[in-house]
Amino acid sequence: MDRYGSAFLDLDLDPPHIHLTTPWFQIAPEDILRLTVREIPHPTSFHPDFCSFDFFPRSIGGGDIYVEASLSMFKELGFIETYRLRRRTLARFLLMVQKGYRDVPYHNWSHAFAVSHFCFMLLKMPAVQHALNELERLSLLVACLCHDIDHRGTTNSFQLQSKTPLAQLYSSEGSVLERHHFAQTVSILSMEECNIFEQLTRKQYQTVLDHMREIILATDIAAHLRKVHKISAMVEEGYDRENTDHHYLFMCLLMTASDLSDQTKPFKYAKVIAENIYREFFSQGDLEKQMGNRPIEMMDREKACVPKMQLEFMDTVAVPVFDMLSRLLPDLRGTYHTMMNTRERWATMKDVVTEEGLPTGGLEYLRSTHLEEKVERRIEEQRSCAEMVR
Numbered sequence: 001m002d003r004y005g006s007a008f009l010d011l012d013l014d015p016p017h018i019h020l021t022t023p024w025f026q027i028a029p030e031d032i033l034r035l036t037v038r039e040i041p042h043p044t045s046f047h048p049d050f051c052s053f054d055f056f057p058r059s060i061g062g063g064d065i066y067v068e069a070s071l072s073m074f075k076e077l078g079f080i081e082t083y084r085l086r087r088r089t090l091a092r093f094l095l096m097v098q099k100g101y102r103d104v105p106y107h108n109w110s111h112a113f114a115v116s117h118f119c120f121m122l123l124k125m126p127a128v129q130h131a132l133n134e135l136e137r138l139s140l141l142v143a144c145l146c147h148d149i150d151h152r153g154t155t156n157s158f159q160l161q162s163k164t165p166l167a168q169l170y171s172s173e174g175s176v177l178e179r180h181h182f183a184q185t186v187s188i189l190s191m192e193e194c195n196i197f198e199q200l201t202r203k204q205y206q207t208v209l210d211h212m213r214e215i216i217l218a219t220d221i222a223a224h225l226r227k228v229h230k231i232s233a234m235v236e237e238g239y240d241r242e243n244t245d246h247h248y249l250f251m252c253l254l255m256t257a258s259d260l261s262d263q264t265k266p267f268k269y270a271k272v273i274a275e276n277i278y279r280e281f282f283s284q285g286d287l288e289k290q291m292g293n294r295p296i297e298m299m300d301r302e303k304a305c306v307p308k309m310q311l312e313f314m315d316t317v318a319v320p321v322f323d324m325l326s327r328l329l330p331d332l333r334g335t336y337h338t339m340m341n342t343r344e345r346w347a348t349m350k351d352v353v354t355e356e357g358l359p360t361g362g363l364e365y366l367r368s369t370h371l372e373e374k375v376e377r378r379i380e381e382q383r384s385c386a387e388m389v390r
């Protein structure tokens with residue numbers, strides 16, 4: 001068992017957290033004070049490049065700063081004013097959401113914040129503001145913050161295979177984890193002190209919950225793949241604001257893109273994130289081995305070749321998502337190109353490690369500057385060859 005294996009062994013054997021029994025006063029009064037006493041800072045006060053799609057949001061600090069920045073995003077998008085969101089309630093809500101995330105390598109609070117940051121950038125775009133109504137936009141931001149609450153660092157198939165308590169609750173409906181994330185969200189909102197939607201009419205409240213349910217369920221990649229042809233048809237037809245199906249499909253696409261937005265960051269960041277993702281996958285693989293099962297290649301630290309896996313994931317899921325998105329929102333072409341640059345580096349790294357027979361077990365080699373230099377050199381060579389052919 002290596003240094004990553006042991007810490008996550010009991011993750012899925014726990015019963016679901018029941019937030020209803022968690023009293024809100026477990027939130028430290030000084031945290032609420034910190035978030036309510038000052039004027040809400042502008043997003044760029046966290047970093048001058050905060051309002052850029054290329055920005056790596058995790059770089060602004062840790063969990064508490066992410067809560068402050070989330071507050072700032074609510075204000076910048078005008079939600080605090082439009083929906084008369086009470087500052088203390090919003091602060092308690094955000095702190096409860098933060099607490100709802102577990103300390104797993106990838107599906108943690110920093111992932112939720114990074115996803116919400118990308119969504120925030122999308123919601124600032126005039127084209128998105130025109131395409132969706134304000135309740136839909138509010139639902140998207142809140143859904144992003146909550147979409148992985150209480151994730152255990154294991155997949156839906158693991159829940160089913162191991163017959164976890166969550167699988168017993170939700171297996172008949174599919175998307176086991178996503179149903180749990182939504183249920184946890186509702187539990188937090190049902191605490192009076194955390195109900196940021198208290199000023200909404202009954203009808204608006206129901207609408208927001210319906211949207212959030214759909215959006216959070218859309219984060220199951222299996223669900224995305226089942227309806228990707230419908231999203232693609234919408235892109236071909238062109239977005240029609242009068243078409244309610246288009247509203248639903250567009251919200252799902254924005255959510256999926258935000259959830260996968262790490263793939264669009266420059267390679268040095270994408271590598272850091274890949275390491276976190278595979279630390280989580282390999283922990284699951286270790287657990288499966290201990291249970292006497294054989295993990296799939298992606299989860300097996302002895303078999304998985306990360307550059308190869310990343311390339312496959314990008315080609316089958318992420319690239320088509322951002323291709324469709326940038327056709328609907330042409331301002332995202334730059335983001336798409338950054339992603340394709342990152343893809344090129346994964347592809348080249350896969351070639352280099354395969355040709356040179358370099359060991360790809362574990363994750364250490366991803367940090368090798370020697371390997372990185374080789375990759376960059378290879379890309380340079382390929383570019384000059386292409387130039388010469390032209």
Ligand SMILES: [Zn+2]
Nearest residue numbers: 147148219259
């Ligand atoms: Zn996620």
